[in-house]
Structures are given as C-alpha cells and as structure tokens.
Amino acid sequence: MIESRRLALANIWVAISAFGVAAAMALMQALSRADLDLPWRSERMYYLSVTAHGVLMAIVFTTFFIMGLGYVVTEKSLRRPITMKKIAWGSFWVAMIGTLMVAWAILWGKASVLYTFYPPLKAHPLFYIGAALLVIGSWGWCWVIVDTYLRWKRENAGARTPLPVHGYLATIIVWILATIGVAAEVLLMLIPWSMGITEKVDPIMARILFWWFGHPLVYFWLLPAYVVWYTMAPKVAGGKLFSDPLARLVFVLFILLSTPVGFHHQFMDPGVEAGWKLFHTFNTMWILFPSFITAFTVIASFEVAGRLKGATGWFDWLEELPWGNPTFSSVALAMIMFAVGGFGGAINASFGMNAMIHNTAWVQGHFHMTVGTAVALTFMGISYYLLPKLLGRELELSLLARIQPYLWFAGMLLFAVANHLTGLAGMPRRIYQFEYAGSQIADQWISGTGISALGGVLLFVSAACFVAVMFATGLAGKKQEQPAIEFAEPLEEPGDKVRILDRMGLWVALAAVLIVAAYAVPIIQHLSAETFGSRGFSPF
Amino acid sequence: MNVDFYEKIWMWAALGIIVVFLASIGFTTFGMAVQPPSHVEMIDPETVRTDPEFSQPGVTVHEDGSATVVVQAMLFAFLPNEIHVPRGQPVTFRLTSPDVIHGFQIVGTNGNTMVVPGYVSQFTTTFSRAGEYLIVCNEYCGLGHHNMSAKLIVEDMASGTGGAR
Numbered sequence: 001m002i003e004s005r006r007l008a009l010a011n012i013w014v015a016i017s018a019f020g021v022a023a024a025m026a027l028m029q030a031l032s033r034a035d036l037d038l039p040w041r042s043e044r045m046y047y048l049s050v051t052a053h054g055v056l057m058a059i060v061f062t063t064f065f066i067m068g069l070g071y072v073v074t075e076k077s078l079r080r081p082i083t084m085k086k087i088a089w090g091s092f093w094v095a096m097i098g099t100l101m102v103a104w105a106i107l108w109g110k111a112s113v114l115y116t117f118y119p120p121l122k123a124h125p126l127f128y129i130g131a132a133l134l135v136i137g138s139w140g141w142c143w144v145i146v147d148t149y150l151r152w153k154r155e156n157a158g159a160r161t162p163l164p165v166h167g168y169l170a171t172i173i174v175w176i177l178a179t180i181g182v183a184a185e186v187l188l189m190l191i192p193w194s195m196g197i198t199e200k201v202d203p204i205m206a207r208i209l210f211w212w213f214g215h216p217l218v219y220f221w222l223l224p225a226y227v228v229w230y231t232m233a234p235k236v237a238g239g240k241l242f243s244d245p246l247a248r249l250v251f252v253l254f255i256l257l258s259t260p261v262g263f264h265h266q267f268m269d270p271g272v273e274a275g276w277k278l279f280h281t282f283n284t285m286w287i288l289f290p291s292f293i294t295a296f297t298v299i300a301s302f303e304v305a306g307r308l309k310g311a312t313g314w315f316d317w318l319e320e321l322p323w324g325n326p327t328f329s330s331v332a333l334a335m336i337m338f339a340v341g342g343f344g345g346a347i348n349a350s351f352g353m354n355a356m357i358h359n360t361a362w363v364q365g366h367f368h369m370t371v372g373t374a375v376a377l378t379f380m381g382i383s384y385y386l387l388p389k390l391l392g393r394e395l396e397l398s399l400l401a402r403i404q405p406y407l408w409f410a411g412m413l414l415f416a417v418a419n420h421l422t423g424l425a426g427m428p429r430r431i432y433q434f435e436y437a438g439s440q441i442a443d444q445w446i447s448g449t450g451i452s453a454l455g456g457v458l459l460f461v462s463a464a465c466f467v468a469v470m471f472a473t474g475l476a477g478k479k480q481e482q483p484a485i486e487f488a489e490p491l492e493e494p495g496d497k498v499r500i501l502d503r504m505g506l507w508v509a510l511a512a513v514l515i516v517a518a519y520a521v522p523i524i525q526h527l528s529a530e531t532f533g534s535r536g537f538s539p540f
Numbered sequence: 541m542n543v544d545f546y547e548k549i550w551m552w553a554a555l556g557i558i559v560v561f562l563a564s565i566g567f568t569t570f571g572m573a574v575q576p577p578s579h580v581e582m583i584d585p586e587t588v589r590t591d592p593e594f595s596q597p598g599v600t601v602h603e604d605g606s607a608t609v610v611v612q613a614m615l616f617a618f619l620p621n622e623i624h625v626p627r628g629q630p631v632t633f634r635l636t637s638p639d640v641i642h643g644f645q646i647v648g649t650n651g652n653t654m655v656v657p658g659y660v661s662q663f664t665t666t667f668s669r670a671g672e673y674l675i676v677c678n679e680y681c682g683l684g685h686h687n688m689s690a691k692l693i694v695e696d697m698a699s700g701t702g703g704a705r
Binding site: 203274284297 | 568611643655657662680681686
C-alpha cells in the first residue's frame with residue numbers, strides 16, 4: 001500500500017472536481033458560440049466562464065493532478081515513502097486556499113480577465129494572490145519530491161534513477177524554470193498594481209514574463225503524460241518499454257528546449273525586436289524532435305505488447321492491443337490526436353503562417369488537441385488505473401469508462417477540426433457571438449461553430465462519464481484488494497549506458513544558459529528603453 | 541547507447557523534417573525578407589487622445605499612391621470604423637490603444653497585429669483584391685469585445701485623393 005495514499009488522493013480529487021466544473025462551463029461556451037439561446041446567456045456570464053474554464057482546466061486540474069500522480073510515481077518507483085509529509089500537506093493546503101481565492105474572484109465576477117490575465121485588464125487582488133499561493137504550494141510539492149529523491153540517492157549510491165522519477169524530475173525542473181517568469185510578473189508587477197500600491201504596469205514587460213512561463217507550462221502538463229506513456233501505458237498494454245535511454249534523452253531535451261521559446265507567442269506584439277522573435281522561432285522548431293522520438297518509442301513498445309501476445313504480421317499486433325481497457329485506449333487516442341496537434345504547433349511557430357491564424361479559433365482548436373486531449377485524456381485514462389488501486393475499490397460503471405475515451409476523441413475531432421477551419425476563415429477566439437453589425441463574412445462561420453458545438457456536447461457527455469465513474473468508484477466501489485501499481489520494464493536495462501542523462505544538475509545549468517541567451521538581452525533592452533506604464537481597466 | 545536500426549532511421553528523418561522547416565523559415569527570412577512582424581515605438585497611452593497623429597485617426601493617401609492608415613483601437617471600437625485604402629499600393633497601418641490590449645485582424649488576409657497601450661504597432665501590406673473586408677478585435681478586451689469591428693474598403697483610387705475622414 002502506498003504511504004502517501006491520502007495525500008495523492010486529496011490532490012487528485014481536487015483535480016477531478018475542478019475538471020467537472022470546468023467541463024460544464026465549456027458546454028455553455030460551445031453552445032453560446034453556435035448562437036443557441038441558453039438560460040442565463042449573457043456577455044458577462046460568457047467571459048466569466050471562459051476565465052473559469054481556462055483557469056480550472058489549465059492550472060487547477062493539471063497542477064493538482066500532476067502533484068497527486070507525482071507522489072504515487074515517486075513513492076512506487078523509488079520504493080520508499082516520501083520525506084517531509086507535513087510540508088507536503090502544508091503545500092496542498094496553501095495551493096487549495098490559493099485556488100479558493102481565485103475561484104471566489106472569478107465566480108463573483110471580479111476577475112473576468114481570462115487565464116492569460118494580460119494587464120492593463122485588472123482583476124481583484126485576490127485573483128493574483130490566489131494564483132501566487134497556488135504556485136507557491138506547487139513549489140512545496142517540488143521540494144518534497146526532490147528531497148525524497150535526494151534521500152533515495154544517498155541510500156542507493158550508484159543506482160540508476162528509475163525512469164518515472166527521471167521524468168518527474170524533468171517536470172519539476174521545467175516547472176521551476178517556468179514559474180520564475182510568472183512569479184516575477186505577479187509578485188513584482190500585478191499584486192502591487194492591483195492593490196493600488198503602484199499606479200502603472202508595462203503591458204509588454206508583463207507579456208514577456210507571462211510567455212516566459214506560458215510555453216514551458218505546456219511541457220509541465222505534457223511531461224507527466226509522457227511519464228505515463230513511457231512507463232505505465234506499455235505495461236497496461238502488456239508490453240515492455242522499447243528504449244529506456246531514449247526516454248531519458250527525451251526528458252532531458254525538454255529541460256533544455258522548453259523555455260527559450262516564449263516569443264513565438266508574441267510574434268504579433270509591438271515592442272519586441274524582430275531578431276529576438278526569429279531566435280525564439282529557431283529554438284522552437286527543435287522541440288518537435290523529442291516528441292518525434294516519443295511517437296516511435298511508445299508505439300514500438302505497444303508493438304512489443306502485440307508481438308508478445310502472438311502477432312507476427314505487419315499490422316496484426318494492433319488487434320492484440322487492449323482497446324477495451326480505458327487506460328490503454330485513452331493513451332493511444334491521446335497520442336493520435338497529439339500527432340495532428342503537433343504539426344499544427346509547427347504552423348503556429350512559423351511566423352509567416354501564424355499571421356493568418358494568430359488569435360483566431362484555430363488556436364483554441366490547436367490547444368484542445370494538445371493539452372485538451374494529449375494531456376487531459378491521458379490523465380483521465382491513468383485515473384481509471386490509479387484510483388481503484390489508491391482506494392482499494394473496484395472500478396464502478398466500467399462500461400461508461402470503456403466508452404468515455406472514444407467519446408472524447410470523437411467530440412474533440414469535431415470540435416478541433418471545426419475550430420481550425422473557422423480560425424482559418426478568420427473567426428477570432430474568445431468571442432461571445434459574432435454578429436459584427438450584420439457582416440456577411442462573419443455569417444459564414446456559423447456552420448463551423450455548429451459542428452464545434454456538437455463536438456462540445458460529445459465532450460461534455462464524455463467528461464460527465466469520467467466524473468461519474470470516478471465518484472461512483474470513490475463512494476460505492478466494492479472494497480477489494482487491487483493489484484499493485486507496476487511500471488513497464490525496458491526491453492534492455494539501461495545499466496551504465498549514458499549515465500550523463502541522469503545528471504540533472506548539468507542539464508539545469510545548460511537550460512539556464514539557454515534561458516539567459518534567449519531572454520537576458522531583450523529584457524535588459526526593454527527595461528532600459530523609455531516605456532510608459534498603463535493604468536488598470538476592469539471593463540467586465 | 542544502442543538505438544534500434546529503424547528508430548535511427550526515424551530519428552534522422554525527424555531531424556531532416558526539422559531542418560527543412562528551419563531552412564524554409566530561414567530562406568523566407570533572409571532570401572525573401574519576410575521578417576517576423578515587429579515595430580518598436582513607444583507612446584504614452586494617456587496622451588493618445590491628444591497626440592497630433594493619433595487624435596486624428598484616418599487615411600492619408602500619399603503622392604506616390606501609397607497610403608498611411610492611423611487607427612485608435614479602444615473599448616469597444618476602432619477609429620475610424622470605415623477605412624478606404626487604394627488597391628495594389630503599399631498601405632502602412634499605424635495603431636495604438638489608449639486603454640487595454642486589443643487585436644486588429646483583417647479577416648481573410650494576413651493583416652493581423654496586437655495593439656498594446658504604450659506602444660505603436662505598425663505593418664505594411666498591399667491589397668490586390670478590391671472589395672469590402674471585415675476588421676475584428678481578436679484579443680479579449682472586456683464585455684464588448686465581440687462588438688469591436690470595423691470595415692476596410694479596398695478600391696481603385698487616384699493618388700493624392702480621398703480616404704481621409
């Protein structure tokens with residue numbers, strides 16, 4: 001049994017609850033976009049709920065789930081209890097109180113600034129303070145995991161870091177490097193400004209710091225999903241990990257490449273020089289590489305599973321895979337969707353093409369395929385595996401669990417493809433409706449938003465199935481001893497090969513060098529230029 | 541480290557794809573001068589409404605046939621909200637905001653920029669097709685965000701005439 005079971009469960013239940021609330025808001029937004037008349041439909045409700053959906057899904061659901069999964073993965077693969085349990089609980093409550101502050105500010109209509117909260121849009125101070133507490137709580141979690149790892153290392157001199165922990169350490173490093181940016185933005189600029197201590201903030205400086213955080217944030221979501229793909233999904237499929245050292249290489253590449261790329265979110269911004277945008281563009285393209293490796297290694301691991309079950313042909317190993325197991329099907333479908341979304345990402349990162357789709361519905365189509373499916377569906381899939389084991393209960397409503405990943409995939413396909421197309425046709429993202437004084441051009445978007453709303457309904461049904469299965473299992477699942485959590489064995493043990501990949505200190509140092517190369521000059525240039533601050537506005 | 545033969549091929553192919561992507565960006569950047577859009581110019585947002593240039597938003601058609609369009613993006617409108625520009629001539633847009641961040645997107649074209657208070661956004665483009673275009677704000681700016689739009693009319697013009705409001 002896992003020592004920090006209750007700790008992991010507390011984090012995961014917060015994640016699942018946030019997910020449920022955010023999914024309900026998403027349904028309302030998808031229908032509103034299709035111009036359907038709903039009760040309480042209004043501009044105010046719409047922008048409030050877009051803010052809530054973004055914050056709850058992208059920050060609360062992901063962070064709490066990643067923390068919960070992190071405790072399980074660390075303790076199981078290091079075969080030792082986590083250290084500093086009190087700090088771990090303290091961090092949970094700090095993050096929880098922060099979340100409640102943010103939720104209050106948003107739901108009371110005092111922070112409809114969307115999850116990007118670009119100043120000079122100004123929210124209630126508790127929105128920023130709560131967000132800071134959530135991040136500080138997550139730092140406490142990082143400290144606990146790292147301390148546990150260091151303790152394990154002392155106790156097991158010379159042993160190879162288990163791959164799941166290697167992946168989680170990469171996650172933590174990416175998160176710490178990322179949150180330096182947003183901490184600087186929120187603590188130094190936005191909290192004093194929202195409380196009236198300072199009068200003005202510089203919107204471009206705030207955007208630079210936000211996107212310092214905003215892009216590696218994506219890999220903070222993705223790397224735990226990769227830990228699941230590499231170390232858990234092959235086991236669930238009945239196979240072995242195709243290559244352990246390449247998985248380590250992938251995690252290291254993400255440590256290096258995640259952060260020095262943020263200007264590709266600011267191609268259309270004034271006040272940032274073209275040369276720096278170009279530099280970040282070139283950095284960005286390399287991030288495709290570790291994901292290409294992942295596609296091969298994980299699919300090859302599944303092929304191993306099919307072969308072990310007797311497949312001999314080119315493709316018949318696919319039939320041997322457990323498509324009825326919701327954990328496996330979630331991961332497999334998540335990977336397919338990620339392949340499509342990844343190529344979309346390469347388009348977004350090319351500034352020429354980006355000009356056509358910047359801030360259009362294309363963008364929401366893109367990140368619902370990546371974070372909204374590759375990450376979220378993986379987290380749902382692994383929940384079906386983990387929760388029964390953590391609770392010591394049988395999975396309830398398992399039929400719903402079995403269809404849920406397919407419903408998500410179908411819904412997302414409709415939603416994402418429709419949004420990519422309407423985005424190409426010029427529809428902006430994040431709009432309540434698109435009458436635009438009777439414009440005929442805008443009229444043409446209605447078929448796209450209709451398909452997207454249909455996708456939204458399927459996604460909502462899928463999300464409701466997931467939440468129902470989780471709560472039914474938690475409350476009414478039959479108490480029964482469950483098989484232990486196991487990680488996939490590699491085809492070949494890493495032994496002493498490329499030990500350098502485990503030397504995290506080295507990779508952190510190199511990542512820091514890259515970040516300085518990408519950000520030091522533009523930030524110093526910006527701070528030394530004469531800029532004018534902005535007062536706050538709250539037009540919501 | 542031992543890497544499987546087929547995976548090696550795959551990794552080289554992946555590197556090849558990335559190099560092709562980088563090469564095509566490099567070629568368009570340095571060979572065709574398609575730079576990332578950028579313009580560095582500051583303005584005090586509190587003075588936008590009294591600024592000699594931005595307090596008189598509108599179109600100026602120059603002697604050589606090209607045009608400059610000065611736009612104020614504000615909660616929740618563009619000034620001017622009907623913009624007439626010449627077809628087939630370089631048109632330079634200059635934009636700023638006296639309040640929050642807005643977007644300026646000419647639907648169906650790659651005319652697209654953020655409009656940030658404290659900064660002047662500038663880009664130059666040429667419209668080859670005459671007709672009416674929709675301009676929308678594509679950055680959330682508050683409860684009226686979805687109502688923030690304008691019209692762009694591309695038409696054949698004699699140089700030095702019309703356009704200004």
